């Protein structure tokens with residue numbers, strides 16, 4: 001053999017090697033594309049293809065979580081795919097390209113399938129079976145089939161996709177750890193715990209007017225307009241100031257209004273005891289669930305304390321008042337909703353940050369009050385009077401919390417919710 005011959009042989013080997021390297025990179029890129037499919041469904045991004053005579057005969061990407069199958073590694077799925085396609089349980093003269101060094105399970109399957117060669121991208125220092133941790137490939141003579149292996153093809157791209165995946169997952173874990181958990185549910189009363197404006201408060205106001213010999217009458221429509229003012233006494237004053245009704249000759253209008261309002265409250269309580277006013281759908285179910293889970297319960301309302309006590313006692317039993325860690329009601333603050341004061345008062349008493357709380361309201365005014373106090377988790381259950389108001393900033397808007405006989409209807413929200421709102425839904429909502 002002269003020196004020229006040697007040179008020629010070397011040159012031929014070099015060009016064959018280059019051709020083979022290009023081929024390997026080409027096929028590895030196909031496997032990488034499959035790894036992205038795994039990533040898209042939340043699986044560890046590993047892809048594999050099986051090539052025979054320059055054709056793909058099988059492909060797979062990691063899916064153990066999706067398929068509830070611990071053996072659903074990319075390599076196994078590619079082998080199964082190929083077996084089905086060519087109708088043979090043995091796959092001789094094939095090359096398996098996988099983006100990550102195969103594990104012992106996959107290495108065994110590769111040998112059993114009589115695959116000729118394995119080409120992988122990134123090494124797996126935690127479980128690789130091509131020498132990183134175990135050494136099943138290239139297979140030794142104790143196996144009855146010899147499979148060769150080669151690593152490091154597009155290694156950088158193959159490990160980058162894995163690194164980025166795990167980094168993203170760590171970031172998500174950190175985010176969820178930093179997010180405070182939901183610890184308290186804060187409920188408005190009128191319109192929220194009970195839908196009582198039209199057939200409760202309005203009726204009581206009209207009965208009080210009659211008892212005081214006033215010719216005032218609040219129709220359903222007029223009452224809708226008056227509801228933009230919260231607090232019964234404030235509402236009466238607003239009516240006097242803007243509708244100019246016939247006002248009796250009294251020395252002190254303010255104390256007259258107080259007296260009138262006190263009578264109205266007594267009438268309202270009578271209506272309540274007679275069973276005219278009931279809790280809205282889903283309220284007692286959610287309260288029970290929150291108590292079982294140890295969440296704190298809070299009342300945040302402009303209605304009077306005696307109304308709250310009657311309402312809770314009547315519908316939930318005499319002990320119900322004790323379920324609530326804080327009852328912020330009526331005259332504890334002077335600035336009524338939409339001012340944040342009543343929520344601020346409740347939070348101060350509760351000694352919890354606003355970020356651990358969720359507020360339930362039925363109106364835009366209530367939503368504004370809660371948000372102004374820093375509570376960004378607000379659920380709205382609308383009533384006939386508040387339907388159509390601007391609830392921008394609420395996390396969820398529904399027609400009620402829903403129960404088994406009256407499922408809720410979602411009007412808006414950042415997630416789709418089931419027909420009954422339970423704590424699982426609220427925890428999810430709070431985490432977003």
Ligand SMILES: [Zn+2]
Nearest residue numbers: 073102103106
């Ligand atoms: Zn594996």
